[in-house]
Amino acid sequence: MRRFFLIAVPYVWLLALFLIPFFIVFKISLSDLALSIPPYTPTMKDGIGQMIKAFDFENFVFLTTDDLYWKAYLSSLKIALFSTVLALLVGYPMAYGMARAPEEWRPTLMMLVILPFWTSFLIRVYAWVGILSNEGFLNQFLLWTGVISTPLAIMNTTTAVYIGIVYTYLPFMILPIYAALDRLDESLIEAAQDLGCSRTKAFWLVTVPLSRSGIIAGCFLVFIPALGEFVIPSLLGGSGTLMIGKVLFEEFFNNRDWPVASAVAVILLLILIVPIILFQRNQQRQAEAET
Amino acid sequence: MSQKIFAPWDDPNEKPLIRFENVTKKFGDFTAIDDLTLNIYEKEFFALLGPSGCGKTTMMRMLAGFENPTSGKMELAGKNIAGTPPNKRAVNMMFQSYALFPHLSVWENIAFGLKRGSMDKRAIAARVEEMLKLTRLTKFAGRKPHQISGGQRQRVALARSLAKAPKLLLLDEPLGALDKKLRQDTQFELMDIQESTGTTFVIVTHDQEEAMTVASRVAVMDEGRIIQVATPDGIYEAPNSVYVADFIGDVNIIEGTAKPAGDGVYFLDWTENEPPFLATSDVPFSDGQKAHLAIRPEKISITTEKPDDAKNTVQGTVLDIAYLGNLSTYYVQLADGRIIKAQTANTRRLSRRSITWEDKVWVSWNATAGVLLEQ
Amino acid sequence: MRRASWFNVTALTLGFAFLYLPMVLLVIYSFNSSKLVTVWAGFSTKWYGELLQNEAFLDAAVITLKVAVASSTLATILGTMAAYVLVRGGRFLGRTLFSGMIYAPLVMPEVITGLSLLLLFIGIGLDRGVLTIVLAHTTFSMCYVSVVVSSRLVSFDRSLEEAALDLGCSPFDAFRLVTLPIIAPAVISGWLLAFTLSLDDLVIASFTTGPSSTTLPIKIWSAVRLGVSPEINALSTIMIGIVTVGVISASLVSKRNAVKAQQDMQAAERGAT
Numbered sequence: 001m002r003r004f005f006l007i008a009v010p011y012v013w014l015l016a017l018f019l020i021p022f023f024i025v026f027k028i029s030l031s032d033l034a035l036s037i038p039p040y041t042p043t044m045k046d047g048i049g050q051m052i053k054a055f056d057f058e059n060f061v062f063l064t065t066d067d068l069y070w071k072a073y074l075s076s077l078k079i080a081l082f083s084t085v086l087a088l089l090v091g092y093p094m095a096y097g098m099a100r101a102p103e104e105w106r107p108t109l110m111m112l113v114i115l116p117f118w119t120s121f122l123i124r125v126y127a128w129v130g131i132l133s134n135e136g137f138l139n140q141f142l143l144w145t146g147v148i149s150t151p152l153a154i155m156n157t158t159t160a161v162y163i164g165i166v167y168t169y170l171p172f173m174i175l176p177i178y179a180a181l182d183r184l185d186e187s188l189i190e191a192a193q194d195l196g197c198s199r200t201k202a203f204w205l206v207t208v209p210l211s212r213s214g215i216i217a218g219c220f221l222v223f224i225p226a227l228g229e230f231v232i233p234s235l236l237g238g239s240g241t242l243m244i245g246k247v248l249f250e251e252f253f254n255n256r257d258w259p260v261a262s263a264v265a266v267i268l269l270l271i272l273i274v275p276i277i278l279f280q281r282n283q284q285r286q287a288e289a290e291t
Numbered sequence: 292m293s294q295k296i297f298a299p300w301d302d303p304n305e306k307p308l309i310r311f312e313n314v315t316k317k318f319g320d321f322t323a324i325d326d327l328t329l330n331i332y333e334k335e336f337f338a339l340l341g342p343s344g345c346g347k348t349t350m351m352r353m354l355a356g357f358e359n360p361t362s363g364k365m366e367l368a369g370k371n372i373a374g375t376p377p378n379k380r381a382v383n384m385m386f387q388s389y390a391l392f393p394h395l396s397v398w399e400n401i402a403f404g405l406k407r408g409s410m411d412k413r414a415i416a417a418r419v420e421e422m423l424k425l426t427r428l429t430k431f432a433g434r435k436p437h438q439i440s441g442g443q444r445q446r447v448a449l450a451r452s453l454a455k456a457p458k459l460l461l462l463d464e465p466l467g468a469l470d471k472k473l474r475q476d477t478q479f480e481l482m483d484i485q486e487s488t489g490t491t492f493v494i495v496t497h498d499q500e501e502a503m504t505v506a507s508r509v510a511v512m513d514e515g516r517i518i519q520v521a522t523p524d525g526i527y528e529a530p531n532s533v534y535v536a537d538f539i540g541d542v543n544i545i546e547g548t549a550k551p552a553g554d555g556v557y558f559l560d561w562t563e564n565e566p567p568f569l570a571t572s573d574v575p576f577s578d579g580q581k582a583h584l585a586i587r588p589e590k591i592s593i594t595t596e597k598p599d600d601a602k603n604t605v606q607g608t609v610l611d612i613a614y615l616g617n618l619s620t621y622y623v624q625l626a627d628g629r630i631i632k633a634q635t636a637n638t639r640r641l642s643r644r645s646i647t648w649e650d651k652v653w654v655s656w657n658a659t660a661g662v663l664l665e666q
Numbered sequence: 667m668r669r670a671s672w673f674n675v676t677a678l679t680l681g682f683a684f685l686y687l688p689m690v691l692l693v694i695y696s697f698n699s700s701k702l703v704t705v706w707a708g709f710s711t712k713w714y715g716e717l718l719q720n721e722a723f724l725d726a727a728v729i730t731l732k733v734a735v736a737s738s739t740l741a742t743i744l745g746t747m748a749a750y751v752l753v754r755g756g757r758f759l760g761r762t763l764f765s766g767m768i769y770a771p772l773v774m775p776e777v778i779t780g781l782s783l784l785l786l787f788i789g790i791g792l793d794r795g796v797l798t799i800v801l802a803h804t805t806f807s808m809c810y811v812s813v814v815v816s817s818r819l820v821s822f823d824r825s826l827e828e829a830a831l832d833l834g835c836s837p838f839d840a841f842r843l844v845t846l847p848i849i850a851p852a853v854i855s856g857w858l859l860a861f862t863l864s865l866d867d868l869v870i871a872s873f874t875t876g877p878s879s880t881t882l883p884i885k886i887w888s889a890v891r892l893g894v895s896p897e898i899n900a901l902s903t904i905m906i907g908i909v910t911v912g913v914i915s916a917s918l919v920s921k922r923n924a925v926k927a928q929q930d931m932q933a934a935e936r937g938a939t
Binding site for chain 3: 002003006007009010011013014015017018019020021022024025028090091093094096097098100101107109111112113114115116118119120121122123124126127128129130131133137167170224225227228229230231234235245248249252253258261262265268269272276279280
């Protein structure tokens with residue numbers, strides 16, 4: 001009885017507040033826009049049979065005809081992919097440096113990486129507004145050093161979005177790579193050198209392949225949330241940056257087109273399924289390798 | 292019928308493969324290797340033996356190129372190698388942890404070093420096959436390191452480090468991770484491989500039995516210095532110090548003062564109420580000089596009656612008996628409280644043994660049975 | 667022997683500068699007396715004063731804290747239950763679905779979670795307000811709690827529970843008296859995680875909030891959309907300050923506990939010999 005209760009409470013909670021809402025999103029994505037409250041038809045009131053009959057893929061067809069959505073999906077993928085690569089390029093050397101740091105330093109370095117996690121995401125993104133804007137710190141600094149004579153327009157461009165994503169998701173990249181590098185047995189590197197590798201060669205032939213699972217995990221942990229990101233493109237990307245999270249938000253709140261917003265969400269979810277499954281598989285393989 | 296004994300170290304014309312000359316290695320304030328001079332010859336199986344922290348691993352890592360000496364000269368085949376990085380040395384190492392690359396198969400692990408050179412693919416494959424055959428691993432070529440047993444991993448590590456046919460192979464506690472039975476078999480296998488490949492082996496170990504079994508010469512180290520370098524029997528029968536005598540095998544050490552008693556023979560006064568012991572020594576002792584008599588338990592006889600022929604006899608009581616199956620060690624307490632260990636082979640069944648606890652017994656040995664040591 | 671090479675030192679220095687410089691600038695310029703946030707015009711704490719006068723921010727802060735405390739507490743209870751079911755529950759109908767529902771919200775884009783919950787609340791006619799935000803926050807943060815707690819439960823020696831049962835505990839007592847005290851650190855960090863997630867959330871709260879219940883992130887959001895404002899800098903500094911003090915003291919406490927545990931162990935060993 002007690003066991004039933006233990007299982008049932010979280011189970012029912014998740015069913016009611018996680019799974020069922022999804023079906024509602026899916027259902028509404030098949031409905032039509034209406035000038036009523038709620039702003040879509042058919043609703044439950046029309047009867048199940050009537051409701052199912054009225055379902056169509058009109059909204060999805062609409063998404064393919066209006067190239068705004070196409071472009072938003074593609075540009076989200078491009079931005080997420082490119083920022084993941086950038087985060088890897090910044091994060092790997094940091095994780096490597098941490099794993100190679102003296103033992104007594106590592107807990108402190110670890111804390112320094114984790115600390116931003118606990119700080120407000122919104123504030124961390126906001127901090128870049130003051131840096132990247134036309135009269136921001138970066139432009140002031142560059143003008144002062146004489147590198148440039150007119151301010152760079154970084155704010156409200158894709159570049160600002162890249163910086164924002166790399167900045168906020170960097171800890172997600174560093175931590176799994178650091179975990180993999182920390183497990184790496186130093187004597188493997190020595191063995192590679194002993195067998196004729198230079199330091200660089202040993203790094204590419206031994207260190208990189210053995211931290212592969214960490215690299216993959218880190219990349220997905222950046223890529224997946226970056227794809228549906230809303231705050232960063234809205235705050236730093238300006239009106240010129242198209243990202244699907246932003247489109248969804250605006251479709252919902254500004255246009256009040258719930259069926260299309262739901263259709264956008266369904267497609268975003270479909271796009272995310274592949275990386276999520278790949279990520280899961282990587283985690284599973286890693287867990288198996290450890291036992 | 293003159294089979295030449297392998298002893299290049301006795302031949303003054305022989306050029307050593309490795310020469311350490313006044314090598315010192317410091318880590319900060321800590322001196323790991325202290326002014327060490329040593330020659331190792333081609334085809335030797337050389338063992339560095341000592342407790343942990345004695346500097347044996349540092350020496351090996353210097354040979355491999357992972358550490359550089361703070362001062363002194365290190366030569367390999369007549370060339371100074373101090374400062375040469377590990378990947379540019381004709382030296383390979385078998386790591387204590389084996390350090391097999393977990394992402395590569397057995398075959399790829401063995402081929403790893405070969406691929407770093409300019410060897411063509413077919414030659415690499417042939418060499419890998421040869422190494423697989425030598426270490427009886429042909430069947431496991433496609434497996435990953437975590438799919439084979441500990442003993443097989445050890446052989447992969449050996450095959451990998453031998454594949455490049457190094458001038459010198461370093462083995463860091465190569466058998467430490469194996470259980471006792473497997474270790475003994477593997478010792479002989481190592482010796483066979485060393486002999487058939489003609490490679491010079493330097494092995495680091497803290498297991499004196501292992502060093503004695505495999506090595507042509509053993510260097511006993513302590514606190515960054517080499518205390519003695521000699522053949523295994525030399526180390527055992529003629530240790531040059533109490534430290535070496537005590538480190539290798541079981542030994543009784545009797546302290547006393549020496550008194551010359553003619554040609555290489557000395558008396559050792561060790562207690563007041565008993566006659567002095569008689570011992571021979573190659574090293575001269577002056578009258579009244581402090582000396583230690585080191586004598587192995589198996590060279591001491593134990594009898595119920597006082598023997599007539601032995602030079603040194605003393606009476607005591609059996610305090611304890613350690614039965615080891617093939618051997619028994621008797622702990623005999625002398626009148627002054629000192630304990631002497633005497634070992635006998637158990638050629639008879641236990642029930643027939645004549646000596647038991649609390650028995651009054653005589654322990655005895657010859658003048659040549661022990662060695663007289665200064666320190 | 668690990669040595670710091672110049673490459674590693676450079677990578678770490680630049681990396682941490684990248685991570686911390688923006689926040690440091692934010693903190694410094696919160697003490698700027700000028701309204702122009704990027705021009706230094708002298709030290710002043712006037713923006714902190716104005717912030718404390720701003721009723722709208724204070725109200726939003728109170729609502730946010732209420733939501734965070736309620737949702738993180740609920741999420742901790744539900745998440746711990748879920749973790750226990752996942753690790754110790756054995757087999758039951760729909761186990762795969764259950765674990766899927768635990769892990770999916772972790773990778774779900776916030777816009778989708780927010781949208782779906784909003785549609786649910788409208789569908790069942792629940793008025794949007796504090797309650798709906800709490801429900802929404804509880805749902806996604808219970809999954810984080812359950813991941814944190816279950817990773818501790820997995821490494822937990824089951825024979826301890828079995829010993830408790832063997833000594834006459836009921837399963838519930840065994841959980842209460844043995845399991846819970848041992849996994850307590852994980853439960854506490856789960857609560858803290860849920861708490862910060864709730865404090866931090868903008869997107870899901872925007873979807874599930876009503877007109878009467880504006881949380882702090884929503885308030886900040888509408889302010890920062892208009893550009894940099896010194897009041898927000900002051901507010902950010904306060905929030906960064908609280909988190910920094912919290913994280914550093916937590917790590918000091920855990921370090922001290924570790925040192926103490928080691929000393930106790932050494933003392934015990936000395937006593938034993």
